[in-house]
Amino acid sequence: MYLIEDAKHALVPDGRGRKMFNSLVVVFRPDGGQTTKASVGDLHDEEGRKLKIVEVAEVREGDGILGGQRGPEFVKGEWQLTKLYSAAPEPPADPTPDTTENYADMLEGYRQSAYDDEGASMNALIVALWEKVVEERSDAADALEVKRQAVKKRFPKP
8 A cells, every 4th residue: 555645744645535545557646647657755746745655554453353444644654554353253162061962972073173283183193102112202192192181171071
């Protein structure tokens, strides 16, 4: 995003009345003329004003769904357009025997998904078992067992 400013960093609408524009291919100058293949920096103005094309930095507030924007505004020496997002949604609660009708039937899938997410997949377990039994190195197996027990605690048998 780009905009036109004067020497005092005041926003100057382009020749179409827009505050910002997406491209520098054709810039409609405030004096009514057009500049093709413009670049960031000084902008010729028939009325003799000192104008500049500047790039607008996008700033993000929040982590959820886009709800609007604020700006452009001149902050700390640069133009900013603030995109306003809602708060991040809460992750869904884990299913429990009390809250899920078919929990017992789904337990294996819940645990398997959690094992994979935690890095305790079947392949990781096989490698850790090999290292423990054949190579006599139990570090990986011990770390995976801690993760497995945490998953079992999260998803207890009914």
